[in-house]
Amino acid sequence: MSDTHTILFKTLSDPTRRAIFERLCREGDKTVGALTEHAGVSQPVVSKHLRILKQAGLVSGLHEGRQTHYSAQPDALSPLRDWTAQMAEFWEGRFDALENLLKRIDQ
Amino acid sequence: MSDTHTILFKTLSDPTRRAIFERLCREGDKTVGALTEHAGVSQPVVSKHLRILKQAGLVSGLHEGRQTHYSAQPDALSPLRDWTAQMAEFWEGRFDALENLLKRIDQ
């Protein structure tokens, strides 16, 4: 199931990877070297995480000489925002679901 | 790193598990047997997924005789909603970040 939601959740489920994405959102674009400094893992691992983030559409990379500048693309988060909103929406239609359940069982 | 965000993302990253949660949001509470019917996996696997969803706070279970009724708790999604909103928020302060990057490199 190569679903968009699955890819997004899976990509963001790793703390190291999510931290990289957060830094790019907070502080703007950065090179691989700069990202490696505070990542707590080796440079190849950072590159691998960036590759996964890129495949998920969450970051994009631009080559400048021997450096690569990565920047966040938070628009890619919109499926997640939509999904969470939809789940909450479904729930609103049954706001008293728990009470109903308790009543049903209690009778 | 037992972070809340990590747990939520990880829990929702599995399609089978997310489908169970979605069904509970859409259709209200269900027993393990009812959930197993359309899950595509065996009952023990469904129970295991429910256990993980419960640990993440996304569902709650109530015993009624030999059945267990599970219901969704979409309020547990709020950290996700907050996180995505915050990431987008950070980004707004640098809406022209990509253009700046291109300009910087292009010069």
Next chain:
DNA sequence: CCAATTCATACCCCAATGGATATATGTTGA
């Protein structure tokens, strides 16, 4: 009281994944 039912737990297996190190590729500066 016993058999069937419902769910949870235990155990095993295999694929996926995050990490490391080594190395390849490409780029700049002297």
Next chain:
DNA sequence: TCAACATATATCCATTGGGGTATGAATTGG
């Protein structure tokens, strides 16, 4: 041209995790 640098790729390893089957525990109906 050549050495240093920046990044990507390759390979390996240990762990995680999702799936299955078998079985335990609890409850109900006859």
